[in-house]
Amino acid sequence: xxxxxxxxxxxxxxxxxxxxxxxxxxxxxxxxxxxxxxxxxxxxxxxxxxxxxxxxxxxxxxxxxxxxxxxxxxxxxxxxxxxxxxxxxxxxxxxxxxxxxxxxxxxxxxxxxxxxxxxxxxxxxxxxxxxxxxxxxxxxxxxxxxxxxxxxxxxxxxxxxxxxxxxxxxxxxxxxxxxxxxxxxxxxxxxxxxxxxxxxxxxxxxxxxxxxxxxxxxxxxxxxxxxxxxxxxxxxxxxxxxxxxxxxxxxxxxxxxxxxxxxxxxxxxxxxxxxxxxxxxxxxxxxxxxxxxxxxxxxxxxxxxxxxxxxxxxxxxxxxxxxxxxxxxxxxxxxxxxxxxxxxxxxxxxxxxxxxxxxxxxxxxxxxxxxxxxxxxxxxxxxxxxxxxxxxxxxxxxxxxxxxxxxxxxxxxxxxxxxxxxxxxxxxxxxxxxxxxxxxxxxxxxxxxxxxxxxxxxxxxxxxxxxxxxxxxxxxxxxxxxxxxxxxxxxxxxxxxxxxxxxxxxxxxxxxxxxxxxxxxxxxxxxxxxxxxxxxxxxxxxxxxxxxxxxxxxxxxxxxxxxxxxxxxxxxxxxxxxxxxxxxxxxxxxxxxxxxxxxxxxxxxxxxxxxxxxxxxxxxxxxxxxxxxxxxx
Ligand code: SF4
Numbered sequence: 001x002x003x004x005x006x007x008x009x010x011x012x013x014x015x016x017x018x019x020x021x022x023x024x025x026x027x028x029x030x031x032x033x034x035x036x037x038x039x040x041x042x043x044x045x046x047x048x049x050x051x052x053x054x055x056x057x058x059x060x061x062x063x064x065x066x067x068x069x070x071x072x073x074x075x076x077x078x079x080x081x082x083x084x085x086x087x088x089x090x091x092x093x094x095x096x097x098x099x100x101x102x103x104x105x106x107x108x109x110x111x112x113x114x115x116x117x118x119x120x121x122x123x124x125x126x127x128x129x130x131x132x133x134x135x136x137x138x139x140x141x142x143x144x145x146x147x148x149x150x151x152x153x154x155x156x157x158x159x160x161x162x163x164x165x166x167x168x169x170x171x172x173x174x175x176x177x178x179x180x181x182x183x184x185x186x187x188x189x190x191x192x193x194x195x196x197x198x199x200x201x202x203x204x205x206x207x208x209x210x211x212x213x214x215x216x217x218x219x220x221x222x223x224x225x226x227x228x229x230x231x232x233x234x235x236x237x238x239x240x241x242x243x244x245x246x247x248x249x250x251x252x253x254x255x256x257x258x259x260x261x262x263x264x265x266x267x268x269x270x271x272x273x274x275x276x277x278x279x280x281x282x283x284x285x286x287x288x289x290x291x292x293x294x295x296x297x298x299x300x301x302x303x304x305x306x307x308x309x310x311x312x313x314x315x316x317x318x319x320x321x322x323x324x325x326x327x328x329x330x331x332x333x334x335x336x337x338x339x340x341x342x343x344x345x346x347x348x349x350x351x352x353x354x355x356x357x358x359x360x361x362x363x364x365x366x367x368x369x370x371x372x373x374x375x376x377x378x379x380x381x382x383x384x385x386x387x388x389x390x391x392x393x394x395x396x397x398x399x400x401x402x403x404x405x406x407x408x409x410x411x412x413x414x415x416x417x418x419x420x421x422x423x424x425x426x427x428x429x430x431x432x433x434x435x436x437x438x439x440x441x442x443x444x445x446x447x448x449x450x451x452x453x454x455x456x457x458x459x460x461x462x463x464x465x466x467x468x469x470x471x472x473x474x475x476x477x478x479x480x481x482x483x484x485x486x487x488x489x490x491x492x493x494x495x496x497x498x499x500x501x502x503x504x505x506x507x508x509x510x511x512x513x514x515x516x517x518x519x520x521x522x523x524x525x526x527x528x529x530x531x532x533x534x535x536x537x538x539x540x541x542x543x544x545x546x547x548x549x550x551x552x553x554x555x556x557x558x559x560x561x562x563x564x565x566x567x568x569x570x571x572x573x574x575x576x577x578x579x580x581x582x583x584x585x586x587x588x589x590x591x592x593x594x595x596x597x598x599x600x601x602x603x604x605x606x607x608x609x610x611x612x613x614x615x616x617x618x619x620x621x622x623x624x625x626x627x628x629x630x631x632x633x
Contacts, residue, residue, distance in 0.1 A: 003213040004066040004534045005029050010108045010130065012123065014197050015056055015115030017132050030537060031624060033547060034065025034109065035508040036092050039081035040554035042112050043090070044628065049561040053085035053189075054171060054196040056116035062103070062162070062202065063110040065510040069101030069210045069289070072222045072530045073522060074515020076100055076289035079185075079507065083562075085196075086173045086189040086351070086406050087426045087451045090558040093176065093190055094455075094507055095162075096288035097183030102160040105206025113197065122163075122201040124154060127208060135200040140166060142344040143181050144311050150203050163201035164191040165346035167394040171195050172404040174351035174429075182296070182313030182343060183288065187428065188450050189406075191346045213536035221530055225515075225522045226292040232521040234469060238295035238514055239285060241274040243317040248273040251325070254582035255434045258325045259380045260357035261423050261574050264434075265581030268330035272320055281336050283310050288512070293521075295514055299336045308336045315339040315349070318454070321432035322353025327360060328380030338390050345394035354429035355403040355410065356389045358421055367416045374398050423572040425452035426564070433459065435575050436588040439488040440496040443598060446569045447500070449555035455513070457499035460485035460492075462518045470518030476541060477502060477524065488594045493601045505548030549606075550623045553615045556608070557628055566613035569599055 009022045032038045039061040051057045064078035078100030084091025103111070107128040120135035133153075138146045143165045151157050160179060168175040168191030175191030176184050185191075194200075212218055229235045237245045250256050251269025258266040270276065281301055287294035297314035301307055315323070315335055323329060323338040342349045362368040363378035370376070376385050392400025402410045408427040411418040423430045428451025435442025437460075444456040462470030465482050477498055483491045506513050509531070516522035524541070531539055559568075571590070579588045603610050607619035620628050 001211070002026065002029070003211050003536045004070070005034075005109050006104060006107050008108050008128075010111045010125070012111060012113045012130075012132070013115045014113060014117040014121065014132070014199060017117070019130050019132075029066055029109075031550075033508055034063050034068065035077075035079040035094070035510050035551075036063075036081060036504070037508045037547065037551040037554065038063045038065070038110055039079055039092070040090065040551065040558060043081065043083070044554060044558055046114070047083065051083055053083040053088065053091070053193060056114070056197065058083050058193055058196070060113040060190070060193050060197060060199070061110060062113075064100040064104055065508065066109075067531055067534050068510040069104040070212065070218060070530065070534050071290045072218050072534075073225050074288070074291045074293065074512035074520075075510060075530075076291065077510035077512055078103070079510070080177055080190045082190055082193040084188040084190070084450065085171070085192045087428050089426055089451065089562060089564055090449045090555045091188035091190055091193070092450050092507075092555075093185035093187045094510065095177070095179060095183045095185045096291075096512055097160075097179045098289045099160045099162045099179035099183070099204065100510060101210075101289045102204045102206050104210050105208050106204045107206065107208060111202070113199065116196060117198040120198045120200050122150065122199065122203060124203045126205045138200045139169060142166065143178055143346060144309075144344060146201060147181060150201060154203060156205060159203045159205045161201050161203050163346075164194045164199075165344055165394075167345040167347045167404075168192055168195040169200075170394065170396045170404070172347055172393060172396070173406045173409070174348040176346050176348045178343060178346050181311055184348075186348045187350065187453060189348075212534050214533040217533040218530060221526050221533070222290075225526060228521050229292050234519060235293050235521040238293055238520065241278070242285065242295055242297045244272075244274040244277055244297075244315075244320050247317065247320065248275065252583075253437075254579065254584040255437050256325045257321055257432050257434065259328050260326060260361040260421060262361060263581040264579045264584060266325040266330075269325065271330040272324045272332060272335070277320070277332055281308070281332050282314070286313070291512070291515065293514060301333045301336055303333070306333050306337055308333065308340050312340045312343040318432050319349040319353070322350050322357070323386060326353055326357045326432065327386050329383045329386060331383055334383040334387065337387055341387065341390045341394070345390075347390070347394055350431050351406060351429045352390060352393060354423070355393065355407050356386055358407045358410070358418075359389065359399065359403060361421050362414065362418050365421075367414060367418050367421075368399070372399055423574055425570060425572070426450075426568055428452050430572060435571060436486075436579065436590055438485050439590060439598075440485075440492055440499070442571050442575060442590060442595070443493070443496050443602065444500065446571050446599060447602065449552075449559050455503070457496055457503045458513070458518045463495060473517040473523060474498075477545070488590065488598050490601060493598050493605065497602060497605045501545050501548040501552065503548070504551045505544055508547055508551045546623065550625065552606075553619060553623055553625060556613075556615055557620070557625070557631075560614045561631065566599070566603070566611065569613055571595065
């Protein structure tokens, strides 16, 4: 008997409109579990190297895990994976919400989609039944309208819809996928892959329950964690202030990314803080499936000059900074509007804010002129121009068409030195965290297989003192001493090796990192007990960490086949220079040689070739990935 998983993996070929169901063995599930590991298994086995990401040959994979949908805190997540049209590398993004648990209840552990339809379609999956339905009437529609029309057509208001909006249809290279209008598979342009397949949506409905080995134990631990949510300052902070909680201290310390990373002196930071957010735009907080933390924000603005619809949720930290200080804007209402537009068109808010800030700096420096911007004054701080640019990118109009290619490709076309103004890793725009004060995050930006990402490991401050929550709670995984956030020596490399593997595990299992240590209230023991109680497997942390490491090596190997190597593990030049302006002026630069040394040490610790950064044959065999060895040869 299987516990946690359904034993069914759905394969869809959109070209032939055929589907079939695979029933993998228990060994398969215990080796790959779900999420990125399961997806990479199929991407490595079934996709040829150098596949065009927007061609029918790209695979688009939706993968919850063996434990997704468990009624324990913070386990709603699923991964969407494909070759990324933005980076050309392994593409992946995890989302919370309700869609992942619903897919499991509808009878499937994952969906593997290949081919492309000639006309728009959507998938309807209900309790094991599959239909490929015409979506011509949905094409071009914004997400709230499309979701409503699908629910009306299927006569069921409880259907969960994962979908793309116009930006995905228009193949914007950083288009994303949304479920329930506010939970995103945000980065890497996976919405464009869905658009290239003419797949508008996947509507799922499941009435079966997920089979748990020890339901009572799962209930008991859930109760235990829930009872501590309001006592723990981290989970209480997430609930009361959301992810924007840190903005006040960030801008006072002087590292709020400002004006496309050209300065750190944002004088009006007070207007973007969590306190201002709660006072001016917050309507309520919300959560994901079975999660007591409820860290998600819902905002509303109802003024004659600007309206923001609460149906699309509210901006997180990254979005507030990307459309705020990064564009020189201090008006949360306009930030909330930009977030709403991105959500109805399905665009990643980090990349969208970054390409607009890049265009603003080009305009300020005379690289772009009014003829390029359809007469718009695209200077920093112009909040109306910022909103206009969001619209133009989603619909690929004028300059928006160029920016929809991402900042790397746009700078190549614009020329005139604009390449100096982009900040990316593997062609993906960097998030809003500054590695000069968090060197471990910098290592993760550089090493991330899917381009710069802030959700690749915990952040350095969680381990800065003996009393820090991370240092206190993660000793079982080998983290026993504090390391300064700005240290870039061997201790930092070792710490982030462990954190990278642990985070990769959380992503593989679909566990939200805001639910467990070092970022929140659930302990390592509780997480392990939940996994054992769901599956009946007597897993240990050794086995789980091997799983996290297996996922990393599969992603690394996928990228190696695509031509990536150590030359792509870089950090934007700006971080090797001192802060400009504000309290940290003229200090903080990361030493380039030290950073390179740290990367090489990390390769060695991971068992990768020290020069190329590619997994060695021995490492692949150790992780049970023998089937990849012949490809190394
Ligand atoms: S902690 Fe927040 S994001 Fe994570 S599952 Fe809970 S509500 Fe969702």
